[in-house]
Amino acid sequence: MKTKECPGCAMDVDERAEVCPICKYEFPQQSKSLQAVIWLFILLMLFWVFF
Secondary structure, X not given: OOEEEOOOOOOXXXXXXXXXXXXXOEOXXXXXXXXXXXXXXXXHHHHHHHO
């Protein structure tokens, strides 16, 4: 199981958790389209550097 660190209490929680079960910190949601744009940008930069 992959985990992420809660910025509210520094405990490791499941990376898919939307709310920390310890301190109830609500993790911000990142949209799928934003993730796609970020990956596309990274791939384009890599292509530009190597070719």
